[in-house]
Amino acid sequence: MPGPGKIRGELALIEHIRQRSGAVESPLLRLGIGDDCAVLRPPRGSDVLVTTDFTLEGRHFRRDWHTPESAGHRTLARGLSDLAAMGAQPMAAFLSLAVPRSLAATAAGRKWLDRFFDGLLALAALHKVPLAGGDTSEAPTDHLLADITLLGTAPRGRELRRSGARAGDLLYVTGALGGAAAELQSLSQGKRPKKHGEHPQLFPIPRLVVGHALLKRRLATACMDVSDGISTDLAHLCQASGVGAVVFADPLPLHPLAAEHGKEAALQLALHGGEDYELLFTAKPSVTMPRRIAGVPVTPIGRITAAGPILLERSDGSAEPLAPAGWEHLR
Amino acid sequence: MPGPGKIRGELALIEHIRQRSGAVESPLLRLGIGDDCAVLRPPRGSDVLVTTDFTLEGRHFRRDWHTPESAGHRTLARGLSDLAAMGAQPMAAFLSLAVPRSLAATAAGRKWLDRFFDGLLALAALHKVPLAGGDTSEAPTDHLLADITLLGTAPRGRELRRSGARAGDLLYVTGALGGAAAELQSLSQGKRPKKHGEHPQLFPIPRLVVGHALLKRRLATACMDVSDGISTDLAHLCQASGVGAVVFADPLPLHPLAAEHGKEAALQLALHGGEDYELLFTAKPSVTMPRRIAGVPVTPIGRITAAGPILLERSDGSAEPLAPAGWEHLR
Numbered sequence: 001m002p003g004p005g006k007i008r009g010e011l012a013l014i015e016h017i018r019q020r021s022g023a024v025e026s027p028l029l030r031l032g033i034g035d036d037c038a039v040l041r042p043p044r045g046s047d048v049l050v051t052t053d054f055t056l057e058g059r060h061f062r063r064d065w066h067t068p069e070s071a072g073h074r075t076l077a078r079g080l081s082d083l084a085a086m087g088a089q090p091m092a093a094f095l096s097l098a099v100p101r102s103l104a105a106t107a108a109g110r111k112w113l114d115r116f117f118d119g120l121l122a123l124a125a126l127h128k129v130p131l132a133g134g135d136t137s138e139a140p141t142d143h144l145l146a147d148i149t150l151l152g153t154a155p156r157g158r159e160l161r162r163s164g165a166r167a168g169d170l171l172y173v174t175g176a177l178g179g180a181a182a183e184l185q186s187l188s189q190g191k192r193p194k195k196h197g198e199h200p201q202l203f204p205i206p207r208l209v210v211g212h213a214l215l216k217r218r219l220a221t222a223c224m225d226v227s228d229g230i231s232t233d234l235a236h237l238c239q240a241s242g243v244g245a246v247v248f249a250d251p252l253p254l255h256p257l258a259a260e261h262g263k264e265a266a267l268q269l270a271l272h273g274g275e276d277y278e279l280l281f282t283a284k285p286s287v288t289m290p291r292r293i294a295g296v297p298v299t300p301i302g303r304i305t306a307a308g309p310i311l312l313e314r315s316d317g318s319a320e321p322l323a324p325a326g327w328e329h330l331r
Numbered sequence: 332m333p334g335p336g337k338i339r340g341e342l343a344l345i346e347h348i349r350q351r352s353g354a355v356e357s358p359l360l361r362l363g364i365g366d367d368c369a370v371l372r373p374p375r376g377s378d379v380l381v382t383t384d385f386t387l388e389g390r391h392f393r394r395d396w397h398t399p400e401s402a403g404h405r406t407l408a409r410g411l412s413d414l415a416a417m418g419a420q421p422m423a424a425f426l427s428l429a430v431p432r433s434l435a436a437t438a439a440g441r442k443w444l445d446r447f448f449d450g451l452l453a454l455a456a457l458h459k460v461p462l463a464g465g466d467t468s469e470a471p472t473d474h475l476l477a478d479i480t481l482l483g484t485a486p487r488g489r490e491l492r493r494s495g496a497r498a499g500d501l502l503y504v505t506g507a508l509g510g511a512a513a514e515l516q517s518l519s520q521g522k523r524p525k526k527h528g529e530h531p532q533l534f535p536i537p538r539l540v541v542g543h544a545l546l547k548r549r550l551a552t553a554c555m556d557v558s559d560g561i562s563t564d565l566a567h568l569c570q571a572s573g574v575g576a577v578v579f580a581d582p583l584p585l586h587p588l589a590a591e592h593g594k595e596a597a598l599q600l601a602l603h604g605g606e607d608y609e610l611l612f613t614a615k616p617s618v619t620m621p622r623r624i625a626g627v628p629v630t631p632i633g634r635i636t637a638a639g640p641i642l643l644e645r646s647d648g649s650a651e652p653l654a655p656a657g658w659e660h661l662r
Contacts, residue, residue: 030378034571035493036416036555037380037483047361048379049368050464052425052480058471059429085367094383096427096478098390133381140389140474147427147466147478149383152368162366224367240365 013099013113013136020121021131028091028153029130038133040092046153048091051082057143065187068112070202071144072119078227079150080127080206081277085225087160087215088152090208092132093124096147098139116144119203127208160215160223160281165241169221169282171302172289174207176200177230178266179255181273186257200255204277209294211279219289223281229274232324234310237280244308247271247322250315253299271312272325344430344444344467351452352462359422359484360461369464371423377484379422382413384481388474396518399443401533402475403450409558410481411458411537412608416556418491418546419483421539423463424455427478429470447475450534458539491546491554491612496572500552500613502633503620505538507531508561509597510586512604517588531586535608540625542610550620554612560605563655565641568611575639578602578653581646584630602643603656 018033031039042048055075057063066074076093083090103109124131129150139145179200187193193202207225214220222241226233230247238245249267258266258273282304283289289298302313312322349364362370373379386406388394397405407424414421434440455462460481470476510531518524524533538556545551553572557564561578569576580598589597589604613635614620620629633644643653 030488031490031492036413037382037419037481037490039417039485039490040379040381041487042373042379048371048373048482050371050423050425050480050482051368052427052464052466052478054427054429054466054468054476054478056429056468056471056476059468082367086370088368092381094381094480096383096385098385098387098476133383135383135385135478137385137387137390140387141472143471145385145387145429145476147383147385149381149425149480150368151379151381151482154370156372157361159362159368159370161362 017117017131020117023121024125024128024130026092026128026130029132032130032132038092038094040132040151042091042153045156047156047159049083049086049088049152049154049159050149051079052147052149053078053082055146055148057145066202068115069119072116073123073203075146075148076120076123077204077206077277079148080129080208081225081227083150083152084206084208084211085160085223085279086154087158087211087223088154089212090127090129091151091153093129094132094149095134097134098137098145100139100142100144102142103144104138154215158215160211160220162222162224162237162240165222165237165243165282165304167243167304167306168285169304170285170300171245171247171280171282171304172298173226173230173253173278173280173301174210174296174298175276175278176253176255177226177276177278178258178269178273180204180275181269182255182257182261200257200276204275206277207279207296210296213293214281219287220281220283223279226276226278226280227274229272229325230280231271231322232274233280235324238310242307244305244310245302246305246311246313246319247302248313251299252301253297271322348448348462351448354452355456355459355461357423357459357461360463363461363463369423369425371463371482373422373484376487378487378490380414380417380419380483380485380490382410382481384409384413384479386477386479388476397533399446400450403447404454404534406477406479407451407454408535408537408608410479411454411460411539412556412558414481414483415537415539415542416491416554416610417485418489418542418554419485420543421458421460422482422484424460425463425480426451426465428465429468429476431470431473431475433473434475435469485546489546491542491551493553493555493568493571496553496568496574496613496635498574498635498637499616500635501616501631502576502578502611502613502635503629504557504561504584504609504611504632505541505627505629506607506609507584507586508557508607508609509589509600509604511535511606512600513586513588513592531588531607535606537608538610538627541627544624545612550618551612551614554610557607557609557611558605560603560656561611562602562653563605564611566655569641573638575636575641576633577636577642577644577650578633579644582630583632584628602653
């Protein structure tokens with residue numbers, strides 16, 4: 001896997017990653033780091049799901065805002081969340097990592113990298129995902145560049161797609177919205193993260209158990225994760241399904257970190273903030289939806305309409321178009 | 332799959348990629364670009380092989396040396412070569428691509444990107460590999476960043492590993508060596524690539540048919556691809572197998588572009604040049620090895636010894652240690 005342009009000590013880094021990645025064992029992984037490819041044996045009767053996601057310094061995180069553990073955690077969380085969105089169970093992760101000279105060449109830099117792996121591997125261990133391979137390189141500039149590939153499995157033909165929503169379905173969201181954007185705002189103002197409490201920006205929680213439950217219990221007609229903000233993500237879901245939607249402003253579950261900003265600002269963070277990595281899904285109105293799945297709140301926030309616009313309905317009954325307005329987070 | 336930090340026109344780019352990637356259809360690909368994950372159904376009785384490889388501007392290619400078609404071709408070729416090295420057949424490719432503003436914002440830049448995809452998709456079509464997903468982002472600097480993930484299949488438990496070489500086995504290489512490094516030298520001196528002829532640096536040929544034949548016909552005990560130069564790669568193979576080796580200088584197949592530099596310089600390019608993406612493999616001495624497989628020359632170049640050093644034996648019978656000395660190609 002490694003090619004030209006090696007960093008000094010790259011083999012040592014690979015060996016270090018290999019040793020640390022050995023922490024998670026999986027019967028599905030027949031051959032991990034160290035050969036030209038990894039070898040996996042998916043369980044009988046399952047399809048293989050694949051997603052890849054960049055985590056680029058300066059685009060998806062900043063070394064002066066995010067802790068190294070957070071950068072590592074977020075790198076893996078983005079991929080896990082894509083699996084969760086389709087109801088899949090993770091099988092293995094692959095990390096391509098380009099390391100700037102400034103991180104590879106100094107003790108402080110290597111410590112940073114170590115903590116990056118702490119964050120990534122802690123989340124991997126939590127979900128029993130082996131780090132099965134990847135690539136390493138020296139970065140061409142002073143930006144750490146990561147690309148995560150996740151493989152997962154789902155029962156054949158049963159994955160939760162974006163395209164299954166139908167007019168009349170109800171629209172749900174897990175957890176709370178706006179927290180990731182609110183915490184990012186606070187980090188960008190130089191505030192240090194609190195030691196305790198939730199960190200929706202620094203340590204988002206991929207909803208793997210919820211996603212898999214939706215699939216297994218046949219609760220959802222369509223599903224995706226909230227990466228760009230529901231104004232953008234719902235537009236994708238509606239486009240894929242050929243439907244419209246109405247979102248009710250009132251029941252939207254606002255994250256406490258967003259709510260601190262007042263009701264209207266919190267609503268904007270919830271609609272457009274993104275990076276919450278909650279699940280946005282639809283279900284037939286006849287389904288009795290649990291209020292919580294695996295301890296995570298599930299809130300009805302709207303309904304699917306025939307092909308047409310996406311509207312936001314206020315408590316006074318007024319409706320306005322809900323236009324996609326995902327943020328450029330690090331600007 | 333797309334997250335925050337979108338380039339202007341990213342959705343247009345994704346749509347463009349989706350339309351172009353539709354050129355290759357595969358019965359194994361149940362769902363391609365456009366949802367949270369792609370969905371694949373591997374054939375019965377097969378394992379799934381996975382590899383990821385960076386192609387970073389300034390590390391793996393330069394816009395002033397490589398044509399856009401070459402950069403695209405090389406991005407995919409690196410991953411295909413890893414599949415070839417294990418005897419696997421490609422199932423699907425995933426491309427994470429971070430595009431600098433300079434390429435996204437100008438007509439000339441978009442033309443460059445289009446030609447990058449021309450190169451990548453031409454190779455994909457040749458090997459019938461669908462581009463099934465990936466990620467796009469704006470690059471944090473003026474460097475194009477690509478990471479390719481390849482999934483392949485091999486009959487269960489039959490993949491060609493690096494670790495199967497045993498003392499007494501013969502060592503073989505496909506094609507010719509040193510060409511990629513020789514052509515890179517010429518490009519770095521400002522020479523334009525010839526219109527006709529082979530381009531081992533610009534358009535390396537992944538040896539998929541040969542690799543699969545080695546697996547199917549049970550010809551090889553161990554195999555890998557030559558990405559860093561055989562001095563480095565053979566060291567990996569020997570380490571994985573717990574063996575030593577002797578390489579014979581005389582029969583090493585020198586690429587004509589390397590041979591132009593004279594015999595000794597050509598030998599150094601062949602041993603340490605790398606990026607040839609030929610297959611380096613071992614076989615039991617009892618095996619009758621064809622001289623060509625699928626039209627590609629197969630040359631015996633040494634033998635495997637009990638655990639010990641790796642030696643280079645000259646035609647006069649003298650032997651010297653063959654130390655890994657892969658090049659920093661773009662320095």
